[in-house]
Amino acid sequence: MSGHELQTDEKPGRRARRRAAAAIVIFVALLLAVLFWRPDDLFLWIKALHVIAVISWMAGLLYLPRLFIYHTDALIGSVQSETFKMMEQRLYRVIMNPAMMLSWILGLYLAWSVYEFQGGWLHAKIAMVVLLTIVHVMFGRSVKQFAKDGPRKTARYWRLVNEIPTVLMIAIVIFVVVKPF
Numbered sequence: 001m002s003g004h005e006l007q008t009d010e011k012p013g014r015r016a017r018r019r020a021a022a023a024i025v026i027f028v029a030l031l032l033a034v035l036f037w038r039p040d041d042l043f044l045w046i047k048a049l050h051v052i053a054v055i056s057w058m059a060g061l062l063y064l065p066r067l068f069i070y071h072t073d074a075l076i077g078s079v080q081s082e083t084f085k086m087m088e089q090r091l092y093r094v095i096m097n098p099a100m101m102l103s104w105i106l107g108l109y110l111a112w113s114v115y116e117f118q119g120g121w122l123h124a125k126i127a128m129v130v131l132l133t134i135v136h137v138m139f140g141r142s143v144k145q146f147a148k149d150g151p152r153k154t155a156r157y158w159r160l161v162n163e164i165p166t167v168l169m170i171a172i173v174i175f176v177v178v179k180p181f
Contacts, residue, residue, distance in 0.1 A: 020098060031049065049106055053099050056099035067087055072154065072158065085147050092139065128172045135165055135168070
């Protein structure tokens with residue numbers, strides 16, 4: 001395969017990191033542009049960007065355990081296993097980490113500026129987001145464990161764990177939209 005660039009090579013990884021950094025710069029530039037040119041719309045833009053960041057974060061939280069399921073079945077040291085390692089690391093570092101940080105930053109800004117951190121629904125939502133963050137950190141540790149070819153949990157375990165972000169997401173959406181208390 002000479003001359004053919006594999007996605008597991010370092011060069012595509014560097015390009016992915018540059019694209020992610022560029023996306024964050026564009027994200028921040030957009031916020032600053034809105035702040036200076038349309039300050040009355042800032043809240044709406046922050047809310048929209050918060051939703052975009054949350055969707056990106058959730059996509060990763062729902063997809064990464066699926067990768068773990070398939071990675072569990074791959075033989076250690078195989079091309080397939082090495083490909084899964086690269087996919088897991090890039091998903092976690094390039095998409096999930098920045099999306100989680102932006103979700104938190106923008107979400108806390110909204111909780112402070114709009115709701116002054118008041119409301120039982122908001123406290124419950126923040127508690128669920130803390131749990132989601134714990135799941136995120138747990139997934140990060142698993143990415144490292146897979147990268148080291150360490151002991152693996154079963155595919156059944158990952159199928160069950162895959163449901164945790166879904167349940168937390170449902171609770172968060174209900175708290176935000178319905179505001180039951």
